[in-house]
Amino acid sequence: MDSINNKSIRVAVIGASGYGGIQSIRLLKEHPDFEISFLGGYKTAGLKWNDLCPFLPLENDPTINAVDLSEITDKSDIVLLSLPNGISSQLTPKLIKEKVRVVDLSADYRYRSLEEWKSIYSVESSKHSRKDELLCSQAVYGIPEWNSIEISKAKIVACPGCFPTASLLPLMPFLKQGIIETDGIIIDSKSGTSGGGRVPKEHLLLAESSESVEPYSVVGHRHTSEIEQELSNLSGSNIQIQFTPHLVPMVRGLLSTVYARLRDPCLTAEDCKTVLETVYRSCPSVEIQPVGVYPKTKWVRFTNKALISVQVDQRNGRVILMSAIDNLIKGQAGQAIQSLNLMSGLPTCKGLPLIGYYP
Amino acid sequence: MDSINNKSIRVAVIGASGYGGIQSIRLLKEHPDFEISFLGGYKTAGLKWNDLCPFLPLENDPTINAVDLSEITDKSDIVLLSLPNGISSQLTPKLIKEKVRVVDLSADYRYRSLEEWKSIYSVESSKHSRKDELLCSQAVYGIPEWNSIEISKAKIVACPGCFPTASLLPLMPFLKQGIIETDGIIIDSKSGTSGGGRVPKEHLLLAESSESVEPYSVVGHRHTSEIEQELSNLSGSNIQIQFTPHLVPMVRGLLSTVYARLRDPCLTAEDCKTVLETVYRSCPSVEIQPVGVYPKTKWVRFTNKALISVQVDQRNGRVILMSAIDNLIKGQAGQAIQSLNLMSGLPTCKGLPLIGYYP
Amino acid sequence: MDSINNKSIRVAVIGASGYGGIQSIRLLKEHPDFEISFLGGYKTAGLKWNDLCPFLPLENDPTINAVDLSEITDKSDIVLLSLPNGISSQLTPKLIKEKVRVVDLSADYRYRSLEEWKSIYSVESSKHSRKDELLCSQAVYGIPEWNSIEISKAKIVACPGCFPTASLLPLMPFLKQGIIETDGIIIDSKSGTSGGGRVPKEHLLLAESSESVEPYSVVGHRHTSEIEQELSNLSGSNIQIQFTPHLVPMVRGLLSTVYARLRDPCLTAEDCKTVLETVYRSCPSVEIQPVGVYPKTKWVRFTNKALISVQVDQRNGRVILMSAIDNLIKGQAGQAIQSLNLMSGLPTCKGLPLIGYYP
Amino acid sequence: MDSINNKSIRVAVIGASGYGGIQSIRLLKEHPDFEISFLGGYKTAGLKWNDLCPFLPLENDPTINAVDLSEITDKSDIVLLSLPNGISSQLTPKLIKEKVRVVDLSADYRYRSLEEWKSIYSVESSKHSRKDELLCSQAVYGIPEWNSIEISKAKIVACPGCFPTASLLPLMPFLKQGIIETDGIIIDSKSGTSGGGRVPKEHLLLAESSESVEPYSVVGHRHTSEIEQELSNLSGSNIQIQFTPHLVPMVRGLLSTVYARLRDPCLTAEDCKTVLETVYRSCPSVEIQPVGVYPKTKWVRFTNKALISVQVDQRNGRVILMSAIDNLIKGQAGQAIQSLNLMSGLPTCKGLPLIGYYP
Structure with missing residues (x-):
């Protein structure tokens, strides 16, 4: 954790004051290969x-820069955008034009269809004209355990929301392999308050x-459609879920x-655990727990891990999947850095x- | 909240040191009609x-008594038992024999079948021989919004667990009226840690x-079978639920x-709200929220209220019921006092x- | 707690949306003698x-009124002001002129000297011209255990801040009786976050x-000077304290x-406890704990009680006073209602x- | 943070299940030089x-060993004892006899006088006969910013308690240099509940x-005498403090x-800050904050840092020192590893x- 040299890949971080x-920045600071080459912000x-x-002192006490396109493109190999929804897509097309690759934490490029994004993020979209239909279709949904090859070649990686991350990871193996019914999926999620961001709000x-x-x-929470898009793409059928945060x-x-x-009500919890273990065998960020041990979010706090457990009610063939993450690391910045890693080989x-x- | 006279009904509380x-005792102390006539405990x-x-000083600083049957029957009209599972049923038959009515906070009389209790509460049941099959069948499940007449006449009231209370109240109107399918019901519950009691445990x-x-x-949480028993009794069919605390x-x-x-996917959230409002119109302890307002447990903390909200996903006809209570009042002691009230007219x-x- | 009649004294509450x-309003709602006759606000x-x-439904779902002087004076006997510092003193002179008595939760009338208020509350004072030197000197500092007669006759009661309340109650008996040295007093206070109000702030x-x-x-926290003013008035000497929140x-x-x-290092903790008990014998809102039992803020949460304990280090004659309150009740609204009670006989x-x- | 080689110094950890x-173990696991060569416990x-x-998986899933002296001495260069007070001193003399150096987290060797330890830790001492007067005098109090040379040569390092660590670090520079009066020092400390350990207790x-x-x-809290011993040793005079946790x-x-x-009331907060900065200039685990910025414990959570700030009340020449640590790292295990580092060069x-x- 002491000083690290040879930080050869230059990363610009734009939007530095939110969580x-x-x-x-916390994670990049200790990363052996990435250098924070540009720190930019609008309000800051x-x-x-x-x-x-x-609480997070940086060497040489840098000043946060204004968002100057030529300076960014000049100083960085990849740009990590941590900006509000609707703002990211103002900047991204310009960066791409200059051949700078983008990892975006916002929702702006999570949908393959610009129209769908507009319908869901109507408040943000009403403020901004966007014509980047093509970029939307080129952006890669950045769930590294499933899209690693696409991510490694991507111009734009759209990092998943925190709820989709925790929900997709346990579900995808079962849908991919046709082990569960595609209808009637219910996702009941529980999140800490940092998910609501750092801008002060009464609640x-x-x-x-x-x-x-x-x-x-x-x-109707926005992440519903994001989860549905990914599950539908994976399974090839139109999946509707119930999602309650x-x-x-x-x-x-x-x-x-x-x-x-x-689909086969005779499957046991051990069988289902094997499904998960097989899929995630080579994924250091996903850990499958023994049957009967359930994930505690505290066990993955401050880590990039997803901790998954499965149980089956043998009376009725229902499977219960439980998945715990740190919403700000595996659910946000850590997952983004997984993409940065993949894009950098x-x-x-x-x-x-x-x-x-x-x- | 000052001194209150005419506390004419004598209540013994046995098991005074747990939550x-x-x-x-907190609630009885300010009740205008009940007098705490006997305070008993085993360890205390x-x-x-x-x-x-x-934090809860009682007048005249009473000493907690040993559990002496003749003294209890002598001094009290009704007994409120707040004892561990398996202990309550050691005392209750003797009290009933002496014509003292019992309101029991434990699980001992929640099942109509002694065999079922034994199978579920095997740890406790193995320690104690119980032969009170008859008392089990005579005990009334103490959910006052549904069983008020039976409670008013009961010898034994078995107070529901906290999870069943919060889950049954929103579900019962819909099952009673055949508005929802009897299969596929999923209950995802979230509880504060006081539900685990006051005996120190690491977790x-x-x-x-x-x-x-x-x-x-x-x-397989114990409350699953309790909820299933009540829903099955109500609907006349054998109901299996999924319950995750x-x-x-x-x-x-x-x-x-x-x-x-x-059953009818055209029903709206407003329709469902009307169902709830109609059933609970005269129940001061149940409040139905406007559609789109969701219950926050803090809003009912330190009260005997259940706050219920309903939403419908019109894409698929799924209804989402949300119900918030204070687990120690409406989910435990307050609900018990509702029964004491009914038993006392x-x-x-x-x-x-x-x-x-x-x- | 059911419906209460004969609420004969009409109280206006201005500034209803903060804590x-x-x-x-929570406390007035259940008070047997006060009727909330007018509910006013600026932003609301x-x-x-x-x-x-x-979470606090009022009968007939009232609309919050604009702050209309004639309507307030018409409808109320006393006015409770819960407004930001510097706003209260814009309204109070007009109310007093119309013979309406005021209980003020803000800091505007806590100082006998208008100049001192201006020097300490400079931000607020810069925004508003205030010429109510006379009102400042007429206002009564509303600590009911010490100023009950003055409060009962007051036109304006300036309710103490939460830190002064918790700090003055244990200190005043000892300073009044000359038992402790007047210099070297240190007050180390710990407060929950609701003391910072309901307006969203990042920290x-x-x-x-x-x-x-x-x-x-x-x-230099503002409450330092407030505590010093009251201790100096009481002891007749100029007292400087150290206060750290x-x-x-x-x-x-x-x-x-x-x-x-x-002053006399031979005094024991029991002696000091006797001092406190004697002073507060007839004060239901102050409770002195046995020596060796220390106050836990949870024990007084949601009450109007101050729980005080005293310990002495006999090696050096230092006395340690500990005092716990609910900052929003005894430290704010509850204490205000004590004044309302006294003003109403x-x-x-x-x-x-x-x-x-x-x- | 991946696999690390060349862990050449073998450390035994005895008492592995408490915080x-x-x-x-969490810290040793990622340390580049230490290998956990033996994991021992009594109950575990x-x-x-x-x-x-x-939540802290170790490679090869080791079994916790019984405390076997020959195995420990065989397998380890240094032993880290994390045992209850009174137990550590049963084992330490045997380890020292076998030339194994000990870093002890308990209070057993914190006092230079065995008699003083016995008087303060009477409950523990009554259970065990101890005759290691010599070892007590040889043990080094393990506050690395002050005793680094002694620690580097020590046979036994007695790691300070969490309260003494946070209190001594800000005080020692001022006492050492005679800047503050030696009497009238008051320490008001606030700790999280993990300081009470992992054994379940009601409170x-x-x-x-x-x-x-x-x-x-x-x-009379036990840490009072520990702080007094160290301050007295440092200043050469008999110092009594007031300490309230x-x-x-x-x-x-x-x-x-x-x-x-x-002593000189004309000193400013900036002057005092300079005193601290000068003393701790080369200590990476102590950080002095700018005047007017106060330490938040969250800023040092999960770190081995002490964050210190100083303020002066120029009205009366009182200095207020504030010091924040993570009680389980800088206040316990991290500080112990600082000693392990020093003992290993x-x-x-x-x-x-x-x-x-x-x-």
Whole structure:
């Protein structure tokens, strides 16, 4: 963890003051191959990084730069965008034109269809004219355990949302192999409040959200369509899911509890565990737990791991998949760095923390 | 909240040091009609109440008594038992024999079949011989919004568990009226750690359970069978549910998110809200929220209220029911006092808090 | 807790959407003598109360009124102001002119000298011209255990801040009786985040303030001068204290740990406890704990109680005073209602909660 | 963070299941020079480590060994003891006899006088006969920023308690240089609940300790004498302090707020900051904050850093020192590894985390 040399790949980080940016910089700082070559922001331009984030001092106390296209393209090999939805797509086309590759944390390139994005992110889309239909179709959905080859060649990687990450990882092996029914899938997710970002909002105050649990955006949360797009692409059929997010009084962590029906009701939890283990055998960021051990989000806090467990109700052939991640690392910045690794020809988890601190 | 006279009905509380006992005494202390006439305990016998619970001082600083049958029957009209599973059923038959009515917070009389209780509570049942098949069948399941007449006449009221309370209240109207399919019901519940009781256990330490969410007892949690018994009795068919409890880092509060399929997929959320409102119109402890407002457990903390909301996914006719309670009041002691009220000819919510403190 | 009649004293509450307003309305709602006769606000005018605060439904779902002087004076006997510093003093002179008495939760009338207020609350004072020197000198500092007669006759009661309340109550008996040295008093206070109010601020987000403790405004926090004014008035000498507030990751609760030196180092903790008990014998809102039992803020949460304990280090004659309150009740709205009670000729704690819920 | 080779120094860890042991193993696992060559425990002997601690999987899933002296001495160069007070001193003399050096996390060798240890740790000492007066005098108090040379040569290093660590670091420079008065020092400390250990206790349950702050062991906490011993040794005079610990509802983190009087009341906060900076210039584990920035325990969570800030009240010449650490790392296991580093001729902070994760 001391000084590291030979950081040969230059990464620009744009949008540095939110949780996505902070986590990205935290992880890049200790990565052996990436150098933070440019630090840019809109609202924070001109501020000293170490004043803004005294908990994460950077060497030489850099000033956050204004977003200057020529400077960015000049100084960086890849750009990591940690910007609000609708802003990222203002910048990305220009970067791509200059042959700079982009890893985007926002939702702007998660949909293959620009029309669908517009219909779902209507508030953001109304503010901005976007004509990058082509870029949408070229962008790669950045779930590295499934799309590693595409990511390695991508111009734009659209990093998945935190809920889709935790929900897709356990579901995809079963849908891909046709082990579960494609209808009736229910995803009940629980997230810490850092998922709501760093911009102050009343419902995210400790005084409001502590000592309480609540559902929100029941039916129609934006991540529903994102999950459905990926599951439909994978299975070749049009999949509709039920997705309910809940706010839980903790800072970090996200748990998805997924309910589905086995096509063959005789499959056991051990069988299902084998399915998961086989698919994720070579993925250091996914760990399958023994049957009967259930994932605790604290076990993966501050790591890039997804911890997955499976149980089966043998009375009715229902399978329950449970998946825990750190929403800001595996659910956001860590997964983005997996893409950066792949795009740079590095092992997918290089430089990423896989063991946390407990308790 | 000052001194209250005319407390004419004498209630004995046995098992006073756990959370169930503490809440019961807290609520009885301010109830206008009940007098705590006897305070008994096994492990705590001989201790001064005010030393044990300085946060809840009782007048005259009573000593906790040993559990002496003749003294209890002599001094009380009704007995509230807040004892561990398997202990309650050692005492109850003797009390009933002496014509003392019992409200039991444990699971001992929740099942109509003694055999079923034994199969589910095998650890406790192995320790104790029980032959009270008859009492099991005579006991009334104490969900006052549905069984008020039976409760009012009951010798034994078996108070529901916290998860069944939060899950049955939203489901029963829909099953009773045949509005939802009887199969495929999924209950995903989230509980604060006080549900695990006051006896110290590693996983309930703040250092362990704070900043984490986790599922537990996935498939086969004891409350599954309790919920299934009640839903089956109500609907007349054999109902199997999926029930997954989760531990959430907060002290009090329990949220059940329930997924079911509408028989008529054209029903709207407003229609479903009307169903709930109609059933619970005269129940001060159940409040139905406007469509689009979702229950926050903090809104019912320290109250005897269940806050219920309903949403429908019109793409597929799935109904999502959400129900929030304070697990130690509506989910335990408060609901028990509703039964005490009914058994005493009083309004069901008399003396119970219906508005909490926020934040 | 059911419907209460004969609410004969009409109270207007102005500034209803912050935590001070919410707590005031919560407490007034169940008070047997006060009727909320007018609900006013600046930013919230025109909104439905029950939409704004679904956790605290009011009968007939009132609309929050604009702040109309003639309507307020017409409809109310006393006005409770829960407004930001600097706003209250815009309204108060007009109310006093119309013979309406005021209980003010802000800092505007806490200082006998308008100049001192201006020097300390410079930001607020710069925005507003204030010429109410006379009103400042007429206002009564609303600490009911010490100023009950003055409060009962007051035109304006300036309710103490939360830190002063918790700090003055344990200190005043010792300074009044000359038992401790007047110099070298140190007050180290710990407060929950609700003390920072309901307006969203980054450092009060759960994601930021959870899992952390921190000092703030070290040397020169505004409450320092407020405490010093009251201690100096009481003792007749010019007292300087050291006051350090800390932010603690919890919603409600405030603990002050106070260090002072005994003039007679032979006094024991029991002696000091007797001093406290004697002074507060007839104060239902102050409870002195046995020597060796220390106050836990949770024990007074949701109550109007101050829980005080004292310990002495006999090696050096230092006395340690510990005082726990609920910052939003005894530290704010509950104490205000004590003043309302006294101004109305009622017992000081009438209608106020003195026992909380545990855990 | 992947596989690391050349771990040439063999460390045995005895007492692996408590928080001290868990943290030690977490840190050693990623240390480039230390190999965990033996894992021993009393109660946990025979258990699989990965079952016990699924959140911290070790390669090859080792079994925890019984505490076998010859095996330990055979397999290890240094032994890290993470055992309860009174148990460590049963084992240490045998290890020393076999020329194995010991780093002890318990209090057993923190006092130069065995008699003093016995008087303070009477409960533990009554259980065990100890005759190791000599070892007590030979043991080195393991505060690496002050005793690095002694530690590097020590047979036994007694690691400081968490409260002494956070309190001594800010105080020692000022006492050493005679800048503050030696009497009247007050230390008001706030600790997360993990400081109470992993053995379940009622007051450490989330349901009990969440949403509350409380003082404990007021006057006479064991760490008082430990701090006094070190300050007295340093200053050459007999120093008595006032120390009050508080329990704060968070997992990790410890803040000490220290009050003292400047001998020269004209010194400014900037002057005092310079004192601290000069002393700790070459200590990577101590960071001095700018005047006016106060330490937040979250900023040092999961790091081996102490974050120190100083403020002066120029009205009275009082200096306020604030010091934040992670109680389980800098306050326990991390500091122990600093000693292991020094004993092995390595840089004091080698392999230790100095930047945490935020939020």
